[in-house]
Amino acid sequence: MKHSVKLRKPLLKQLKADNLKGRIIKxxxxxxxxxxxxxxxxLVVIISTGLQLHKxxxxxALNFSKVLVAHIVxxxxxxxxxxxxxxxxLIRKDDSLIPKIRDLKHFPKLMAYYFFLRSSPPPARKYNSGQLVIYFSWFLVFLLASFLGLASYWQGEHLIWVWHLVGGFQMIRWIKFIISIYFLATIPVHIYLSLTEDISRLQAMVTGYERKPPMKNESKNFPRIK
Ligand code: HEM
Known part of the structure; x- marks a missing residue:
């Protein structure tokens, strides 16, 4: 027969505290x-106002020029x-956002993990290969869209060579539209993975600190309790 053991409150508290142990790191x-x-x-404001300006x-019933000002600001x-x-x-000599060949080598294994074909993710630096590819591509396409934005803002007064290079104003509009769609397709994946992979990484993006699981031996006296 299955018994449910009722623990005394102080003991329960101690067990819970033990499970919360772990290293808190900045x-x-x-x-x-x-x-x-x-x-x-x-980006949320830029994309939503951009789509409104596009179509x-x-x-x-939004005022076009106010939407344009919000988009630019x-x-x-x-x-x-x-x-x-x-x-x-630059100041911290932090290269955590720069994808390196050795990061990208782990990409197939990471995909296998995301598609439930591996039980654990491959080793990674601060961010895994998938995050690095997405973050780095965001920076590149955002800078490209901003530059094209400047070219369209000056309406052929300056940067006219950009118009010629890409094939005219309509082409600038299309490239910026496709970049918005790329953001719209990848931001939800980023939010989904932030909420489902390791919630303490999200805690760190708010407070600065994340909780790493306890080291081996740290919690051997008590069973894990939820
Ligand atoms: C509710 C919305 C969002 C949540 C909950 C969220 C959460 C997070 C978390 C938890 C990380 C750290 C990942 C890790 O430590 O493994 C992160 C990093 C990052 N996120 Fe988001 N994010 C959100 C929206 C966005 C948006 C809209 C963008 C821009 C398109 C963005 C761009 C980035 C970038 C560039 C990093 C790397 C940060 C760095 O090291 O400088 N995030 N995000």
């Missing part, structure tokens, strides 16, 4: 966190947050 600097949330909010949803914000992160990386 993993995200204040500048990374300011960059992250600033860039994330800016206005008339039922929203938040693009400058996003560029500033990116500049902040770039400076921070």
């Amino acid at each position: 993993s995200q600097s204040i500048w990374v966190r300011i960059f992250h949330w600033g860039f994330a909010i800016s 206005p949803a008339h039922f929203l 938040f693009s400058w914000f996003a560029l500033s947050f990116l500049a902040l992160r770039f400076t921070d990386a």
